Amino acid sequence: NSYRMVNEDAVNVVSDIIGWGYFLAWSASFYPQSFINYKKKNVGGFSLEFALLNPSGFFFYSVYSVAGRVNSGLGTGDITNQDLVFALHAFALASVQLSQIFIYDRGQQGDISKFWIIFLISNYVTVLVVWGIEVFNGPLPNSADTFLMMGYCKAAITFVKYLPQVYLNWSRKSCEGFSWENVVLDFMGGSLSFLQSAVKSIALGQ
DSSP: OHHHHHHHHHHHHHHHHHHHHHHHHHHHTHHHHHHHHHHHTBOTTSOHHHHHHHHHHHHHHHHHHHHHHHOGGGSOOOOOHHHHHHHHHHHHHHHHHHHHHHHSBOTTOOSOOHHHHHHHHHHHHHHHHHHHHHHHHSOGGGOHHHHHHHHHHHHHHHHHTTHHHHHHHHHHTOOTTSOHHHHHHHHHHHHHHHHHHHHHHHHHTO
């Protein structure tokens, strides 16, 4: 039993170290692009649609994380301190980047694509519909479905949000104005997050 306790403690320490590693990598990934936009006073190389989608994704993730941290019985899974702090920090920084596309010169980019605006609105409408159903059919504190739907919306946005940036880089035949450091740090964060999950699964024998 004492060996098992020591082993579990060691796994928790390793998991925490990896967790703060992905927190730092993912959190740092926001700063290079924000600095480029600020320094150039131009967002011509930064996709307007990506800037629009990203804050909403992290808004959903922030609500999902706060709810899961407050009440672990909502079905959100294990929400760590790193998850919660990262979600709130990411939402704040993504919101700063969104504000930059309205402040700085957009270069050759025109208006934000209506397709992505409709896609984003559909996510909010879906969450509101699920929330409304729960309001009329059950007590709101048990609204696990609403929070899980926010998690799904976050996943959907994450899955497609880079497409506008890829298209912008392709159409311009240039990555000027786009931070490659963002991609590297994002990849590092994702890899460490996967590693943390793997460590936990192995420790639990799953």
